Amino acid sequence: MPRSEYVASIRSRIGTDLLLLxxxxxVIRDEDRFLLARHQHSGLWSLIGGAVEPGEEPGEAVIREVFEETAANVRVRRIVGVYGGHPMMVTYPNGDQVGYVTTAYDCELLSPATPDLDELLEVGWFERDEIKTLPRRTWIDRVIDDVPRGSV
Structure with a gap:
């Protein structure tokens, strides 16, 4: 995962200690199929996303993150919910500890998604019930459960 200049400046002072971001x-879906990405650093499936940069609107950040990771364009429709707590804690292979508080956005996919192989291993579409059988970041279950079933 590429590190922003902002996070790098904080890390230069706190090392690998916990950083709340x-x-x-x-949440990109087609009916009850969801687009997930499998990450290089963990091998786990997850929804697509990342950190908000200083001064960036969160809605713009989700559009940027999807494009950076998949070269796909999306349109934000609405907020699904806001998530945090222990399930959102990550320790990266380099030892960096991060606690995320993430805003999940329901997004419409406007162009094909192709994984950025520097960050992702692959992307794929999965039925709602199939997701719970994948090796995944389990916090995504909460997000997907908050998405109404059926058409968009």
Whole structure:
């Protein structure tokens, strides 16, 4: 995961200690199929997203993150919910500890998604019930459960 200059400046002072960051998550779906990404650093499936940069609107951040990770364009429709707590705690392979508080956005996919192979192993569409069988970040279950079933 590329590190922003902002996070790098904080890390230069606190090392790998816990850092609380605002994040965004894209809930991209087609009926009851969801677009997930499998990450290089963990091998786990998750929704697409990342950190909000200083001065950036969260809605713009989710559009940027989806484009950076998949080269896809999305349109934000609405907020699904806001998530945090222990399930959102991550320790990266380099030892950096992060606690995210993420705003999940329901997004419409406007162009094909192709994984950025520097950050992702692959992307794929999965039925709602199939997701719970995947090796995944389990916090996404809460987000997907908050999305109404059926058409968009």
């Amino acid at each position: 605002p994040g965004v998550t894209a």
